[in-house]
Structures are given as C-alpha cells and as structure tokens.
Amino acid sequence: MATYDLTIPISEEAVRALHVGDAVRLSGVMVTGRDAAHKYMIETFIRADAVPESEQLLYEELQRILRGGIIYHCGPVVRQLPPPAPPPIVGGGWEFVAAGPTTSIREEVYEPEIIAHFGMRGVIGKGGMGPGTLRACQEHGAVYFHAVGGAASLIADTVKEVVTVYKKDELGVPEAFWVIRVEGFPVVVTMDSHGRSVHDEVEAASKAALERLLAGGR
Amino acid sequence: MNDQVEFFVELIRRAATDLPADVEAALRTAQAREGPGSAAAGALETVLENVALARAHSTPICQDTGVPIFYVHHPQGMSTRQLRAHTEAAVAEATSRAYLRPNAVDSLTGRNSGNNLGVGFPTFHFEEWEEDYLRVDLLLKGGGSENVGVQYKLPYAPLKAGRDLEGVRRVVLDTATRAQGKGCAPGVLGVAIGADRGTGYVHAKEQLFRPLGDVNPLPELATLEERLLRECNELGIGPMGFGGKTTVFGVKIGAYHRLPACYFVSIAYMCWACRRARMIVRNGEVEYC
Numbered sequence: 234m235a236t237y238d239l240t241i242p243i244s245e246e247a248v249r250a251l252h253v254g255d256a257v258r259l260s261g262v263m264v265t266g267r268d269a270a271h272k273y274m275i276e277t278f279i280r281a282d283a284v285p286e287s288e289q290l291l292y293e294e295l296q297r298i299l300r301g302g303i304i305y306h307c308g309p310v311v312r313q314l315p316p317p318a319p320p321p322i323v324g325g326g327w328e329f330v331a332a333g334p335t336t337s338i339r340e341e342v343y344e345p346e347i348i349a350h351f352g353m354r355g356v357i358g359k360g361g362m363g364p365g366t367l368r369a370c371q372e373h374g375a376v377y378f379h380a381v382g383g384a385a386s387l388i389a390d391t392v393k394e395v396v397t398v399y400k401k402d403e404l405g406v407p408e409a410f411w412v413i414r415v416e417g418f419p420v421v422v423t424m425d426s427h428g429r430s431v432h433d434e435v436e437a438a439s440k441a442a443l444e445r446l447l448a449g450g451r
Numbered sequence: 452m453n454d455q456v457e458f459f460v461e462l463i464r465r466a467a468t469d470l471p472a473d474v475e476a477a478l479r480t481a482q483a484r485e486g487p488g489s490a491a492a493g494a495l496e497t498v499l500e501n502v503a504l505a506r507a508h509s510t511p512i513c514q515d516t517g518v519p520i521f522y523v524h525h526p527q528g529m530s531t532r533q534l535r536a537h538t539e540a541a542v543a544e545a546t547s548r549a550y551l552r553p554n555a556v557d558s559l560t561g562r563n564s565g566n567n568l569g570v571g572f573p574t575f576h577f578e579e580w581e582e583d584y585l586r587v588d589l590l591l592k593g594g595g596s597e598n599v600g601v602q603y604k605l606p607y608a609p610l611k612a613g614r615d616l617e618g619v620r621r622v623v624l625d626t627a628t629r630a631q632g633k634g635c636a637p638g639v640l641g642v643a644i645g646a647d648r649g650t651g652y653v654h655a656k657e658q659l660f661r662p663l664g665d666v667n668p669l670p671e672l673a674t675l676e677e678r679l680l681r682e683c684n685e686l687g688i689g690p691m692g693f694g695g696k697t698t699v700f701g702v703k704i705g706a707y708h709r710l711p712a713c714y715f716v717s718i719a720y721m722c723w724a725c726r727r728a729r730m731i732v733r734n735g736e737v738e739y740c
Binding site for chain 2: 311330421
C-alpha cells in the first residue's frame with residue numbers, strides 16, 4: 234500500500250501503477266454526476282443516434298473534462314455566494330458546504346460505457362461497483378476511488394472552487410453536473426486496473442463467515 | 452419568525468451538524484480497535500476529523516441529510532396541524548440555510564421541490580401523551596442506508612429462518628451481510644419483530660433512537676441484541692466495507708403484536724452518522740438533549 238498525489242488529467246501509466254489499498258490525494262478539475270446524470274449521458278450522448286444541438290455544448294465540455302478525468306458520485310449541499318458573485322461565469326458563484334460520496338452501485342448499469350466513451354481514468358464514490366465496471370477499469374485503464382462515506386464537511390473543504398454547474402434547474406441540486414476544482418481530495422483505491430476489487434474480497438469473506446454463523450446457530 | 456419555528460430550525464441544525472455523544476464515542480472505540488495503518492482505521496480517522504469539522508463550522512456531517520423523520524409526543528389539546536405547519540416552515544428555512552440538502556423529488560416528474568417539502572415529505576409520527584410538555588425526536592436518515600433496509604416474512608426458507616428468535620437472528624445477520632459497506636458501516640440496526648408491513652419499519656426506526664449502550668428491558672431480547680452485535684462484527688465487513696473489526700455499533704430490537712398469519716421482521720439500517728436529536732418545549736422554553 235502506497236500513497237500518491239495525482240493531478241487530473243491522469244495518464245494511463247499513472248493509473249496502471251495504482252493497486253487496491255493505495256491512498257491517493259487528488260487535485261484538479263472533476264465533475265459530479267449521479268443517478269440522473271448517468272442516465273442522461275447514456276441516453277443523450279452514448280446510445281443516441283445523434284447528439285441534439287441543444288446538448289452539444291455540454292457534450293463538448295464533458296468530453297474535455299472527462300478525457301483522463303474523473304466523475305464523482307456526489308450530490309452536494311451547496312450555498313450561493315452573495316452577489317456580486319465571483320467568478321463572473323455561468324453557474325459560478327456557488328460553494329460546496331457538504332460533499333461526501335453517494336452509493337455507486339446504482340450506476341453500475343451505465344458506468345462501463347461511460348468510462349469507455351469518454352476515456353475516463355476513474356470514478357469516485359462509495360460502496361464499490363460490479364463486474365462490468367471492474368472489467369472496464371481493466372480494459373481502458375481506470376480505477377475506482379473510494380471516498381469516505383459521510384465525510385462531507387471534510388471533503389467540501391478540499392473543493393477550492395465551483396467552476397460551473399450544468400443542468401441544475403432540470404435535475405435539481407443533488408443531481409446536477411457540478412464542475413469543481415479540488416486540492417488534496419482523499420481517496421483509497423478499492424478497485425484497480427488489474428482486476429482486483431476489495432469489495433469482492435470482503436463480500437466473499439463475509440459470506441463465508443455468515444455460513445459459519447448460520448451453521449452453528451441451532 | 453415564530454418562536455416555535457426557530458426552535459425547530461435549531462433542532463434540525465443540531466441533528467445535521469453534530470453527532471450524539473454515544474455515537475461519537477463508539478466511533479473512537481472502533482478507530483482504536485482497527486489495525487494501525489489499515490484502510491479501516493484510516494476511514495474512521497477521516498470520519499472523526501469530519502465530525503469535528505462539521506461541528507466547528509456548523510455544516511452538515513453528511514451531504515445526504517436524508518428524509519427528516521419527526522417523532523412528536525404532544526400534550527392533550529395541542530394542535531398537530533399547527534405543529535406540522537411550524538415544522539414544515541422550519542424545514543424550508545433550514546434548507547435555505549444549507550443545513551439540509553433539498554431532497555424531496557417528485558416521483559412522477561423527477562423535479563426536486565428545492566425546499567424539502569413535498570407529498571409525504573418530511574415524515575411525521577404524532578402521539579399524544581400524558582405529559583404537559585412537547586417532545587420532538589428527529590432522525591435524519593440518508594438514502595444510502597435507507598436502501599439497504601430489508602423486511603422479511605417468516606418463515607423464510609433461503610435462510611431456514613422460522614417464526615422464532617433464532618429466525619430473527621438469521622435474517623438480521625443476512626441484512627448485515629447484504630448491506631456490506633453500502634449503508635456506510637459501521638451502522639446501527641433497528642429491528643421490529645411483528646406489526647404490519649407499514650408500521651414494522653416505523654417501529655424499526657424508533658429503535659434507532661435508543662442510546663447505543665442501553666440494555667433491552669426484555670431479557671430474551673437483551674440476550675439476542677448482545678449476541679447479534681458480536682456476530683455482526685464477526686462478519687468482518689468493517690468500516691466502509693473495507694474489511695475490519697467493527698461492522699455495527701448496535702442492534703436494537705422491539706417486539707410488537709402481529710396477526711396470526713404474519714410474522715414480519717423489519718430491519719432499518721442507520722449509517723455511522725446516526726443523526727438523532729431531541730428537543731423538549733415546556734412553557735415556551737426549549738431544551739435540546
């Protein structure tokens with residue numbers, strides 16, 4: 234188990250050097266996305282015949298942010314800064330108040346395609362993901378970063394800037410795409426690009442322990 | 452703003468931004484038990500830092516401030532309609548002050564109401580009691596932990612769980628195993644034996660208000676709680692599901708009358724951020740505990 238400081242965008246080489254158990258501090262620009270955002274990306278960008286004109290700008294933005302980048306499974310608590318709200322860009326003027334990870338497994342049906350489509354190097358969430366994502370991590374050079382569930386104030390402190398936000402009115406605050414710049418965001422690698430998953434290993438061991446407890450029950 | 456609305460806003464702020472002392476103590480004990488340098492110990496260290504930071508900044512411990520669940524005990528003659536109105540005003544105000552995340556989503560349109568008010572949101576349980584004062588218990592329960600709750604109908608063949616306390620034991624262990632780290636372990640399990648399907652979960656959540664260190668007054672349930680606490684921790688799931696010695700902080704069980712044909716076991720999983728808070732209002736004076 235090693236400790237790394239990585240800056241986004243991340244190279245394939247840097248991601249392939251990571252193994253389960255490694256502690257990483259992430260810096261750079263990432264985007265939040267959870268249930269509605271994943272469904273939207275799949276339906277609008279990936280499985281659609283053509284991306285509608287109205288969605289083209291966001292598509293290009295996400296392509297730029299996610300090439301070598303990261304999606305953070307998170308629905309934050311935000312506060313709007315009092316006017317005049319710096320910086321003077323669309324969606325700016327917000328701050329993150331509390332921003333821990335949400336449970337990732339709900340995105341399992343979408344994530345492998347999204348990793349492949351955008352050329353991502355990782356996702357951040359909690360609770361781990363399934364075999365499809367693990368395979369995508371192996372094939373495309375990505376990892377699953379586990380943030381500490383519930384550590385929302387601490388993680389919000391590493392969010393230095395809310396760059397912009399997309400789809401806030403349509404999807405609501407928790408489900409919007411928040412583009413954020415972080416410094417020293419603490420995570421642990423629990424699924425690596427070599428086919429190992431802490432979650433699979435712990436689950437197998439706990440099921441064996443359950444069998445023993447139930448066998449001795451009567 | 453109306454005094455009573457302010458009382459409720461402060462109750463919400465306390466619940467969202469600080470942990471009960473017994474839960475924080477349990478986190479410290481768990482942190483000391485995990486191996487130095489382990490992922491489990493690291494996660495708990497981060498959790499404890501986060502709790503201190505949230506308290507100091509008065510910001511939410513967890514961004515998922517959940518469904519606010521109010522259990523209200525009121526004296527005879529007090530208007531529950533007015534209590535509900537004051538509470539709803541306070542919930543909206545607490546949301547605008549960023550103590551709560553807007554969490555109420557219209558199931559048909561997918562639109563977030565923006566202020567945590569919606570159809571059946573937040574939730575209330577009113578009970579008249581003999582005392583001459585008002586007591587409000589609030590639980591903020593996030594979606595990650597809510598998703599891993601389970602309701603079993605005994606007998607349950609896959610686990611060979613019959614209609615007895617051994618059957619209850621088997622399904623509780625199954626719930627803890629199925630949850631893995633997804634409910635933000637170490638968690639607290641609130642269990643209701645009996646009742647109907649709807650009130651089963653209501654009673655299971657009531658159990659989550661019990662202090663972690665209390666002892667069930669019914670000896671057979673006290674024995675089962677102690678055994679299940681030990682056995683859940685033998686599963687080795689650990690904090691965040693990273694593997695480790697503490698998977699749950701407590702198992703709290705209540706028994707309720709049931710129909711002859713029904714034997715439900717309803718299990719509510721509460722994450723480590725067991726955000727319960729209580730206020731008492733007597734003669735216009737408020738006390739938080």
